[in-house]
Amino acid sequence: MKKLVIFGVGLIGGSVALVLKKASLSTHIVGVGRTQASLNEALKLGVIDAAETNIREACRDADIILIAAPVAQTGGILQSIKPHLHCNTVITDAGSTKSDVLTCAKEILGEQFNQFVGGHPIAGAEKSGVSAAKADLFIGKNVVLTPYFNDDAPQANLDKASKASKINRVAEMWRTCGAQVSEMSAETHDRIFAAVSHLPHLLAFALVDDIAARPNAEQLFSFAASGFRDFTRIAGSHPEMWRDISLANKEALLGEISAFEKELSQLKQLLADENGIGLQALFERASIARNNWAKDREK
Numbered sequence: 001m002k003k004l005v006i007f008g009v010g011l012i013g014g015s016v017a018l019v020l021k022k023a024s025l026s027t028h029i030v031g032v033g034r035t036q037a038s039l040n041e042a043l044k045l046g047v048i049d050a051a052e053t054n055i056r057e058a059c060r061d062a063d064i065i066l067i068a069a070p071v072a073q074t075g076g077i078l079q080s081i082k083p084h085l086h087c088n089t090v091i092t093d094a095g096s097t098k099s100d101v102l103t104c105a106k107e108i109l110g111e112q113f114n115q116f117v118g119g120h121p122i123a124g125a126e127k128s129g130v131s132a133a134k135a136d137l138f139i140g141k142n143v144v145l146t147p148y149f150n151d152d153a154p155q156a157n158l159d160k161a162s163k164a165s166k167i168n169r170v171a172e173m174w175r176t177c178g179a180q181v182s183e184m185s186a187e188t189h190d191r192i193f194a195a196v197s198h199l200p201h202l203l204a205f206a207l208v209d210d211i212a213a214r215p216n217a218e219q220l221f222s223f224a225a226s227g228f229r230d231f232t233r234i235a236g237s238h239p240e241m242w243r244d245i246s247l248a249n250k251e252a253l254l255g256e257i258s259a260f261e262k263e264l265s266q267l268k269q270l271l272a273d274e275n276g277i278g279l280q281a282l283f284e285r286a287s288i289a290r291n292n293w294a295k296d297r298e299k
Contacts, residue, residue, distance in 0.1 A: 001063045001173065005030045005052075007077050009042040012094045012121060013068030014133030017047045019177045022135045032058050034069075042130045059084035064173060067093040072244040074101055078108040085112055090166045092117045092173075096193060096241075097248040098146040098186035114163055117170045118146035118186060120193075121179060128238040139178035145170060146186040194252035199260060201242055202253070204235040 004020065006013040009031040017029045031048035032055070033039045039051035052058040059065065059081050067077050074093060081091070091109075095101050098118045105116040123141040147167050171181045184192075211220050246253060270278040 001025065001027050001169075003028045003030065003062050003064075004173075005032060005058050005062045005065045006048070007032045007065070007067045008069030008073070009033055009039065009048055009130050010068065011124060011128050011130075011132045011137070013066060014042060014045075014047045014130040015123075015135065015137040016066060016068070016173070016177060017042075018133055018135040019138065021046070023176055025176070030058050030062075034073075038130060045130060045133075047130055047133060055080045056084045059086070059089065062086070062089050064169065065089060065091045066173075067091070067095070070238075070241045070244045071095040071097055071101060071248050075104045075108060078105060082109060082112065085115065087115075089115060090117060090169050091115055092119045092170045094119055094121055095248075096120055096197065096245045098144075098189045099149070100248040102146065102149055102186045115166060117167050119170060119174070120144045120146070120189065121174065121177075122197075123179075124237075128241070136178070138174065141179050143171075143174040143177075143179040143181050144189055145181060145183045146189050147183065148185060150185040150187045190249050190252050194249050194256045198245060198249055198253050199256045201234050201237060202246065202257070203260075204232045205242070208232050208235040 001020075004017070004027050006017060006029065009017065013031075017031075020027045020029065028050070029048045030050045030052050031039050031042050032052055033042075036051070036053075039048070042048045043051055065081060067074055069077060071093075074095060078091070085091070091105075093101055095118075098120060102116075102118050105118070106113045109116055121138055121141065121143045123138050145167060147163060167183070174181050211217055211224075214220060267279075267282065269275075270282065
């Protein structure tokens, strides 16, 4: 990969750039962003080789274009780069929702949709911006590629060999970052991450918002300790990004909220009934499941 163009040189985009620089692959990395200040910071930190405001120049001879901006910006970015795409350029993204992104890419790129490979690195931190970028961010982490919709099988109107080559190029970029790469459809991805990522973030935001709005919020926060810290850590995440994710994956997320409301109602009833046996059984099921998950993660 001789040239990588990154739209959104923040935590994710910046970390990809740092890995490639550390690997000494001689890849020329060009950053494109909404503000000159953020690009200047990326240049100062040595994360990118060049900052470009001219989209034509940014896309010229690009091997891969990585869209690492909030998902709501994807459409505008695709519109801006479409007239300047070379047939051998691969476009990918790092968004946390995929059905909306693929729909957007298909509508905007048209025949060039074959050049787009959806992606989602399952890595991050509560801090954002290029100053939070780390060269080891993706080591051992999962990256999910979603090249197709469920209804794309058997990939009608897509050149299978060409698409496979582009998928492999994106996968190789992520493997260079130390990630474990897998593939699934966009719809499957969105259902999974609504349950295990998007819902937990909404719950953390909601709890902190509730505590902060109370008259005795200062007193409550002064006594909050490690349990509150661990549960609410992700409430420090990027608000704009999570607004976009929530709206983009609305249907799957609404279903998960309803399922959680049912579980919470069950817990409330057990407590109201002073049903210690039922409470303990629920806690034990959750404890066993959580500990088994943690053990599997350590393997």
